[in-house]
Amino acid sequence: MLLLAHLGITFAAARGLEKAVVYRGFRKAPELIDYRLVLVGSMLPDIIDKPLGSLIFRESIGTGRIYCHTLLFFLLLLGLGMLFWYKLKRPGFLTLAGGSFAHYVLDGMWMLPSTFFWPAYGWGFPQENAEAWLEHWLKSLLTDPGVYVPEITGGLILIFFGMKNILRVIDRNKLS
Numbered sequence: 001m002l003l004l005a006h007l008g009i010t011f012a013a014a015r016g017l018e019k020a021v022v023y024r025g026f027r028k029a030p031e032l033i034d035y036r037l038v039l040v041g042s043m044l045p046d047i048i049d050k051p052l053g054s055l056i057f058r059e060s061i062g063t064g065r066i067y068c069h070t071l072l073f074f075l076l077l078l079g080l081g082m083l084f085w086y087k088l089k090r091p092g093f094l095t096l097a098g099g100s101f102a103h104y105v106l107d108g109m110w111m112l113p114s115t116f117f118w119p120a121y122g123w124g125f126p127q128e129n130a131e132a133w134l135e136h137w138l139k140s141l142l143t144d145p146g147v148y149v150p151e152i153t154g155g156l157i158l159i160f161f162g163m164k165n166i167l168r169v170i171d172r173n174k175l176s
């Protein structure tokens with residue numbers, strides 16, 4: 001998945017989850033979800049891995065799905081999240097962990113077990129050709145419904161919620 005699918009679908013999932021838990025009586029949920037962190041978490045694995053693996057260590061690593069696309073990274077975020085929650089009642093890392101988990105689902109990481117379960121299959125990561133990867137995605141964006149449908153869906157979700165709505169939620173987080 002690319003940018004719009006990750007941001008839009010994860011944002012909608014978090015809003016849906018918030019509504020579901022409020023409906024079930026957990027009225028504090030809206031105060032606990034910081035949607036800025038939902039959006040950052042939804043892209044966090046790519047924000048770190050893409051520049052690191054595809055640009056900085058392009059010759060030695062040569063792929064944009066490395067350490068932050070692993071179950072180990074998710075467990076680290078989850079562990080930090082639980083620690084910060086129990087010690088300080090701050091849910092920020094848990095939100096990042098949730099956003100990153102949605103990223104793995106949308107990336108279909110179960111299809112890349114040697115990356116997702118790193119280092120169970122060895123210390124290396126499957127290599128990719130960065131230029132071929134970019135070309136593949138650009139082509140898929142125009143021709144493959146499995147790519148452009150989620151992107152359009154994500155874009156429509158973002159438009160539906162609207163910048164005004166996103167800013168209102170962010171403002172609410174700032175005030176609380």
Ligand SMILES: [Zn+2]
Nearest residue numbers: 045046069107
């Ligand atoms: Zn990714």
